[in-house]
Structure formats: structure tokens, C-alpha cells
Amino acid sequence: MNNFSQLGISFHPCFTTVEEYESAYRKSDSWTDTEFVNEYRRAIIKLDDISAAAKIYILKNWTKVKDWRDLEVEITSGNDGVTTSFYSYTDPKEVNRSKIFQDYFESRKAGHNPVITVSDVVLDPTDGDFSITINGKEYWWIDQESIIIIASYIEKQIKK
Numbered sequence: 001m002n003n004f005s006q007l008g009i010s011f012h013p014c015f016t017t018v019e020e021y022e023s024a025y026r027k028s029d030s031w032t033d034t035e036f037v038n039e040y041r042r043a044i045i046k047l048d049d050i051s052a053a054a055k056i057y058i059l060k061n062w063t064k065v066k067d068w069r070d071l072e073v074e075i076t077s078g079n080d081g082v083t084t085s086f087y088s089y090t091d092p093k094e095v096n097r098s099k100i101f102q103d104y105f106e107s108r109k110a111g112h113n114p115v116i117t118v119s120d121v122v123l124d125p126t127d128g129d130f131s132i133t134i135n136g137k138e139y140w141w142i143d144q145e146s147i148i149i150i151a152s153y154i155e156k157q158i159k160k
Contacts, residue, residue: 051144054151055130059123065157068115068134073149075134078141086134088114 089112
């Protein structure tokens with residue numbers, strides 16, 4: 001599991017020519033012909049802004065979530081650099097699986113680690129550090145991707 005696949009970045013379109021490639025990306029809101037470094041910096045700033053908004057959203061709404069078991073996220077804790085994968089394994093009950101899929105499902109089953117409880121969320125407004133307690137363990141200074149995924153999960157749970 002990786003967070004990028006949850007955010008929709010895992011698969012990129014394929015093209016047979018450079019012209020097709022260019023044409024497709026020119027349609028993007030992010031396309032630029034110049035100022036590449038400045039555009040990149042603006043994108044980083046926008047990501048920081050989205051992450052800050054997600055932190056506030058989590059802080060204000062995390063207690064509204066009654067069931068965290070379906071949250072799939074990898075959190076790298078800034079205090080020790082350890083990455084923990086959270087997900088619930090459910091057997092898809094598919095009878096005829098290839099060896100590759102069988103191995104994949106077995107590895108997921110072995111790593112089954114659902115979020116049972118979220119018991120605390122902390123935002124340090126002086127520097128923007130964000131921490132969360134999951135299943136009784138504190139994860140300090142978590143990364144932006146994890147923050148955005150958690151906020152998205154909360155949003156979906158509230159809309160149910």
C-alpha cells in the first residue's frame with residue numbers, strides 16, 4: 001500500500017508519441033511553458049496550504065467519526081521515522097486467483113492492522129506540527145500525505 005495510490009497519482013496515462021504526451025499535459029491546469037522553478041514552488045506552497053486546511057478539518061471533526069476500521073494510511077512518525085501501515089484485511093472470497101494475487105492477499109492478511117481508535121489529535125499552531133494517537137500510540141509530526149488522507153476519510157465518514 002502507498003498513499004499516492006489513494007490520492008490518484010499511481011497511474012499515469014501512456015502515449016505512443018511525444019506529440020500526444022504534450023497535447024494531453026497541455027490541457028492540465030498545471031501546464032507551464034516557462035518559470036518551471038517558480039511554478040514548482042507555487043505547487044509546494046499550495047500543497048502546504050491544503051495540508052494546513054486538512055489539519056484544521058481533522059482537529060474540528062475527528063470526534064465525529066465512529067468507525068475508523070476502513071482508514072487505509074501509512075504514517076511516518078517524525079519523532080522516530082518509523083512508518084506504520086494501517087488497513088483492515090478482508091478476504092475478497094475470490095476462488096480462482098493467480099499466484100501473484102494470492103501472494104498479495106496473503107501479505108495483506110499478514111499485515112492486518114486496522115485503526116480501532118483515534119484518541120487524540122494535536123496541532124501546534126506555532127510551527128504547524130500535527131500529531132495523532134492511533135490505537136493508543138502517538139504519531140508525532142506526521143507527513144502531509146497522511147494528513148490529507150485522514151481528512152478525506154473523516155469527510156467521507158461524516159457524509160455517510
